[in-house]
Amino acid sequence: MTISEAAKFTPAKPIPERALIWLGAITTGVVVTNLFAPQILVGLIGRSLEMSASQAGMISTLTLFGYALGMLLLMPLVDLLENKRLILRTLACAIMAALGTALAPTPALLLVATFILGISCAAIQMTVPLVASMIPPARRGQAIGEVVSGLMFGILLSRPLASLVADAWNWRAFYFLSAILMTVLLGALARYLPTLQPQAKTSYGELLLSFPKLLREEPVLRVRSWTAALAMASFSAFWAAVALRLPDAPFNLDARGIAIFALIGVAGAAAASLAGRWGDRGWTRRLLIAAHLLIIASLALCAWGALLDSRLAALLMLTLGAIGVDFGITTDQTLGRRAINLLRPEARGRLNGLFVALFFLGGTVGSAAASFAWSHNGWLAVCAVGAFFGVLGLITDIVTRTGTS
Numbered sequence: 001m002t003i004s005e006a007a008k009f010t011p012a013k014p015i016p017e018r019a020l021i022w023l024g025a026i027t028t029g030v031v032v033t034n035l036f037a038p039q040i041l042v043g044l045i046g047r048s049l050e051m052s053a054s055q056a057g058m059i060s061t062l063t064l065f066g067y068a069l070g071m072l073l074l075m076p077l078v079d080l081l082e083n084k085r086l087i088l089r090t091l092a093c094a095i096m097a098a099l100g101t102a103l104a105p106t107p108a109l110l111l112v113a114t115f116i117l118g119i120s121c122a123a124i125q126m127t128v129p130l131v132a133s134m135i136p137p138a139r140r141g142q143a144i145g146e147v148v149s150g151l152m153f154g155i156l157l158s159r160p161l162a163s164l165v166a167d168a169w170n171w172r173a174f175y176f177l178s179a180i181l182m183t184v185l186l187g188a189l190a191r192y193l194p195t196l197q198p199q200a201k202t203s204y205g206e207l208l209l210s211f212p213k214l215l216r217e218e219p220v221l222r223v224r225s226w227t228a229a230l231a232m233a234s235f236s237a238f239w240a241a242v243a244l245r246l247p248d249a250p251f252n253l254d255a256r257g258i259a260i261f262a263l264i265g266v267a268g269a270a271a272a273s274l275a276g277r278w279g280d281r282g283w284t285r286r287l288l289i290a291a292h293l294l295i296i297a298s299l300a301l302c303a304w305g306a307l308l309d310s311r312l313a314a315l316l317m318l319t320l321g322a323i324g325v326d327f328g329i330t331t332d333q334t335l336g337r338r339a340i341n342l343l344r345p346e347a348r349g350r351l352n353g354l355f356v357a358l359f360f361l362g363g364t365v366g367s368a369a370a371s372f373a374w375s376h377n378g379w380l381a382v383c384a385v386g387a388f389f390g391v392l393g394l395i396t397d398i399v400t401r402t403g404t405s
Contacts, residue, residue: 015192017135021143023192024131025150028124030181031094032154034117037162037174038063040259044171051107062111064360066118071357074122076207078129078349083196087126088189094120095182102175124151125356129348130196132341141279141338148334156266156326160259167256198346207350214350218343223400224336225355227288229362230393231332234295236366237373237386238302238325242318245306245379250314264319268326275334284335289397291331295390298324303383325386332393333359362389 015023038045038060046056077086097117104110128147135143165174215222239262246253246261253261278287298321305317336359340351366389373381 015194017143020131020134020192020194021146023188024127024147025153027091027127027150027185027189028147029150029154029157030178030185031091031121031124032151033158033161034094034098034175034178035063035067035121036155036158037178038114040159040162041166041171041174044166045110048171049104049107049110055107055111058111059114062115063118064364066115067121068357068360070119070122071125071353071360072211073208074119075125075349075353075356076204076210078126078352079198079207079347080202080204080349081198083126083130083198084189084193085195087123087130087193088186090120090123090126091182091186091189094123095179095186098175098179098182102172102179122353125352126349128337129341129352130193132337133196133345133348134194137342138280140341141275141335142277144337144341145275145277145279145334148330148337152268152326152330152333153266156262156268160262163259163262198349210347210350211354214347214354218340218351220339220343221351221354223396224339225358227292227393227396228333228336228355228359229365230389230396231291231295231329232359232363233366233369233389234299234386234393235325235329236363237370237382237389238299238322240367240370241374241379241382242302242322244374245382250306250308250311251318252311261319261322264322266326267323268328268330271327271330271334275331279335279338284339285397285401287331288335289394291328291335292390292394292397294324294331295328296387296394298322298328299383299387299390303380306379328390 042056042059045051045059074090094117097113097120100113101110101117104113128144128151131147132140132144162171162174165177242261243258245251246258275287275291278284301317301324302321305314305321308314308317336355337352340355341348343351366386369385370382373385
């Protein structure tokens, strides 16, 4: 089925292909910061609102849980409702939730606001397939890669940006800033985003019930979601524990140094555009194998760096390792998105929702595994756990060619 058979689209105002891709990349990058900023702001928020340790721990958890719920409950609407209107309304909810978070006077109201903000961040994944559907299949991988670059920049910048904004003003300032930026984006999307009307003849309930069927019928979705989840597990294991390791010898970084180190990972986002372009040339399988080998080698480098006596050499090894891990996950995720967006146009919302929900589940597993490894055997165990997920991805690449065309 072609895009035209699955949906009808018209531009709101004529916009060049490159500008549409940039608009998608900026939108995803700005909105996604709301999902990961709480991980660095949790201490400040907890002290400000006199929250208990368990309440403060729920801030990031509820945000990410809300996002996963949005993937499963809101993304099917992409296959049912006009996409532009759906994105604008979801983004408007995100703006209101960000303002509610910034103004929350009590822990209970803050937790409710962050939960709604997480759900509303589903606008990210609504935008990616809409932009992809406007691009011819021969260039779709490159387009997805460039939009995902924005997403990865947002993920990697969210923690240091939140830290710097909170250091300059306070934690509420970050959410006010986020609301302002999303409001600007809302205006740009309303003016330039094309409309896309699905031609689905079904109900919302039937769309929700179709998730298991899609997983059964689409091996590409199963395999690419599996390797994306493994790559995300490696990524989450590394970044969940590295802030605990950096204050100690031989690194000896303070809070500002850790924030600056987090900026280094942004370099990995550059892999998305290259991976998408090379995937369009038929190099997907080789790139996937290289991505998982890179994750394994990078985590070995991170483990080695922590054993060095020289602070400079240790930081260099850890920096190269961080960039390698980020390159690996970005490549895997970009190629996975490309593969599933070449499947059923009439189910692209559900396919993208399942893909993202499953790889975020992998991230949750990776964070939990890193926490366990850190508490029992420290940094070397964390690196070993992250590399193990990379090995599982590599084995998958070797034994299957599914989704590598």
